[in-house]
Amino acid sequence: MSALLEVEGLKTWFPVRSPLLRRTVGRIRAVDGVRLKVEAGRTLGLVGESGCGKSTLGRTIVRLLEPTEGEIRIDGIDVTRARGRDLLAMRRRVQMVFQDPYASLNPRLRVGDAIGEPLDIHRLVRSRGEKHDRVAALLDKVGLGAEAMDRYPHEFSGGQRQRIGIARALVLNPELLVADEPVSALDVSVQAQVINLMRDLQRDFNLGYLFIAHDLSVVRHISDDVAIMYLGRIVETGPKTKLFAMPRHPYTRGLLLSVPVPDPTRRRGAHAPLAGGLPNPADPPPGCTFHPRCPYATEICRLERPELRPLGDGQTAACHHAEEVAASGRAV
Amino acid sequence: MSTPAERPLLAVESLQVGIRSARGTFLAIEEVGFALDEGEVLGLVGESGCGKSITALAVMGLLPQPVARITAGQVWFDGTDLAALTNEQMRHMRGDRLGMIFQEPMTSLNPVYRVGDQLVEALREHRPLGRGEAWREAVAMLDMVGIPAARDRASSYPHELSGGMRQRVMIAMALICRPKLLIADEPTTALDVSTQAQILDLLLSLKRELGMAILMITHDLGVVAEVADRVAVMYAGRIVETADVFELFRAPRHPYTDALLRSIPRLDSELDRLVTIEGTVASPLERPSGCSFRDRCPRARPRCAEAVPPLGELAPGHRARCYFPVEAPAPQAERV
Numbered sequence: 001m002s003a004l005l006e007v008e009g010l011k012t013w014f015p016v017r018s019p020l021l022r023r024t025v026g027r028i029r030a031v032d033g034v035r036l037k038v039e040a041g042r043t044l045g046l047v048g049e050s051g052c053g054k055s056t057l058g059r060t061i062v063r064l065l066e067p068t069e070g071e072i073r074i075d076g077i078d079v080t081r082a083r084g085r086d087l088l089a090m091r092r093r094v095q096m097v098f099q100d101p102y103a104s105l106n107p108r109l110r111v112g113d114a115i116g117e118p119l120d121i122h123r124l125v126r127s128r129g130e131k132h133d134r135v136a137a138l139l140d141k142v143g144l145g146a147e148a149m150d151r152y153p154h155e156f157s158g159g160q161r162q163r164i165g166i167a168r169a170l171v172l173n174p175e176l177l178v179a180d181e182p183v184s185a186l187d188v189s190v191q192a193q194v195i196n197l198m199r200d201l202q203r204d205f206n207l208g209y210l211f212i213a214h215d216l217s218v219v220r221h222i223s224d225d226v227a228i229m230y231l232g233r234i235v236e237t238g239p240k241t242k243l244f245a246m247p248r249h250p251y252t253r254g255l256l257l258s259v260p261v262p263d264p265t266r267r268r269g270a271h272a273p274l275a276g277g278l279p280n281p282a283d284p285p286p287g288c289t290f291h292p293r294c295p296y297a298t299e300i301c302r303l304e305r306p307e308l309r310p311l312g313d314g315q316t317a318a319c320h321h322a323e324e325v326a327a328s329g330r331a332v
Numbered sequence: 333m334s335t336p337a338e339r340p341l342l343a344v345e346s347l348q349v350g351i352r353s354a355r356g357t358f359l360a361i362e363e364v365g366f367a368l369d370e371g372e373v374l375g376l377v378g379e380s381g382c383g384k385s386i387t388a389l390a391v392m393g394l395l396p397q398p399v400a401r402i403t404a405g406q407v408w409f410d411g412t413d414l415a416a417l418t419n420e421q422m423r424h425m426r427g428d429r430l431g432m433i434f435q436e437p438m439t440s441l442n443p444v445y446r447v448g449d450q451l452v453e454a455l456r457e458h459r460p461l462g463r464g465e466a467w468r469e470a471v472a473m474l475d476m477v478g479i480p481a482a483r484d485r486a487s488s489y490p491h492e493l494s495g496g497m498r499q500r501v502m503i504a505m506a507l508i509c510r511p512k513l514l515i516a517d518e519p520t521t522a523l524d525v526s527t528q529a530q531i532l533d534l535l536l537s538l539k540r541e542l543g544m545a546i547l548m549i550t551h552d553l554g555v556v557a558e559v560a561d562r563v564a565v566m567y568a569g570r571i572v573e574t575a576d577v578f579e580l581f582r583a584p585r586h587p588y589t590d591a592l593l594r595s596i597p598r599l600d601s602e603l604d605r606l607v608t609i610e611g612t613v614a615s616p617l618e619r620p621s622g623c624s625f626r627d628r629c630p631r632a633r634p635r636c637a638e639a640v641p642p643l644g645e646l647a648p649g650h651r652a653r654c655y656f657p658v659e660a661p662a663p664q665a666e667r668v
Contacts, residue, residue, distance in 0.1 A: 049524035050524055187379040188596055189592060190612065191595075193608045214525065216525070221597035260557060260558040261557065263557055273526070277494050
């Protein structure tokens with residue numbers, strides 16, 4: 001049986017052009033051979049730091065960006081090159097929630113019209129009355145109430161706008177939501193409200209989530225499985241409890257150790273776990289792209305790029321020294 | 333005022349800032365008071381709009397005049413009331429004995445000057461140094477904040493540096509005159525978690541090396557737990573709780589602090605459902621009477637509407653602005 005979303009060997013490369021003659025002088029491999037899977041009703045958390053390619057991956061999956069290579073399947077149906085009617089059918093099943101709902105909502109459109117618009121585009125309602133009822137029910141569902149319909153986006157707070165963004169994504173009854181940093185612009189107390197809402201909606205509609213975020217604590221809370229991304233590639237995957245308790249990739253381990261824990265009795269102490277920064281993505285290091293920052297790196301890491309390999313407990317990691325990393329003990 | 337020996341480096345007393353808006357004048361902060369000793373780190377925490385950044389700007393004399401101004405209170409810094417200084421006098425203070433860093437370094441660095449030149453300018457504003465000497469000092473400072481190949485990097489323009497490197501340049505600029513107090517407003521919020529860890533380490537090691545105090549303004553309770561000695565929590569323009577960092581995280585007493593700590597998803601524990609604080613912060617023009625948190629507070633009773641509760645001392649050094657504070661857990665019980 002096929003999963004709700006399956007991604008295989010996905011690549012999204014961008015040309016680098018010379019400033020003068022606009023000749024292509026190189027490529028940025030923003031997404032460089034990604035494989036992942038999201039089951040119906042479950043959440044895959046996709047984590048990485050800025051520039052790792054996680055947003056590009058999300059946008060490629062919903063077909064806002066053209067993949068260079070690879071395959072995207074929804075319920076076994078290949079949608080990698082879907083056009084016209086097929087693309088429309090795919091969009092009914094896969095929707096996206098953005099970080100900044102204000103930037104993704106038309107400020108001159110009333111909330112009710114913005115949420116209802118996809119129903120017209122996909123010709124899913126027969127009358128204005130039917131459209132009104134569906135939008136009103138959905139606004140109720142996301143905790144805003146039908147009276148929000150006649151107001152404009154600027155009249156709402158950040159948390160409320162994100163509820164509008166979620167309602168708009170849900171109006172077509174999709175099966176998969178790709179959510180790109182949906183709570184990172186929100187204050188802590190509001191963030192908790194939106195996370196709880198997303199969990200309720202998932203349960204009620206059996207939604208699959210690809211939840212893209214940089215915040216490991218949020219991802220740990222909402223995900224079933226987690227994938228860690230570095231420089232265009234997934235470097236580790238696994239069920240969240242396993243991956244967080246015993247990371248097998250040194251980058252995952254470093255990230256986990258970097259997160260400041262809201263408990264002063266558990267201070268990290270004065271040693272940043274990850275030295276240096278992201279290398280130039282147009283000219284990545286040879287072998288394992290993480291090796292210049294890696295405390296475990298040896299000769300082989302400079303020569304040979306490690307592939308994701310199964311390591312038991314449902315975990316996979318792309319590291320020559322995964323066993324040694326796991327033996328380093330708990331990270332959190 | 334107390335004797336010099338026990339006088340804190342910074343003592344903010346009953347500070348009030350009024351802001352004129354199209355919908356009328358309102359108080360952005362009220363009765364804000366805290367003290368900071370030499371070499372100490374105070375974390376000023378709160379969500380958007382609580383007044384933490386306005387407090388920092390008021391201390392630095394950087395409020396956007398005439399829209400915002402200090403309408404009451406004092407800011408004692410090393411024996412001087414900063415709130416009473418002229419703009420000219422304040423300019424001599426800033427960048428010299430008072431340093432500040434902001435969230436987004438790109439907006440505070442001049443894009444058309446080399447970073448070394450910007451450091452030289454900051455230094456020569458306050459010190460009678462020649463260009464060559466100032467340049468050497470600038471390179472030494474860039475080296476001190478951990479910029480590799482500082483001599484070459486001094487000739488870079490801000491856009492040629494990564495986010496983390498830019499934040500290091502900002503820190504170098506704020507510290508070049510060796511200030512006694514550094515005000516850091518969300519210094520790591522725009523950074524990735526691995527870079528954040530590097531910058532926090534840097535700030536703490538520079539604090540030890542230079543013996544300066546830090547007022548760390550942040551919304552991130554993890555960052556506060558990592559670096560602060562003491563914490564002040566702000567809500568709707570007022571400090572609602574203040575305590576030693578260990579005490580505050582172990583036994584939050586104000587219902588807002590308590591709820592805030594339980595609403596964050598944590599890396600070190602598994603919760604099925606996050607605690608939420610219902611509703612949103614009221615706009616400063618529509619704050620409820622009495623306690624500003626009462627419309628969202630599960631413990632609110634009629635008395636809370638009558639008057640603003642005082643910032644009462646509940647334990648030595650632990651104060652909360654609440655008539656019905658949360659019970660403190662037994663001292664030996666650890667929060668898990």
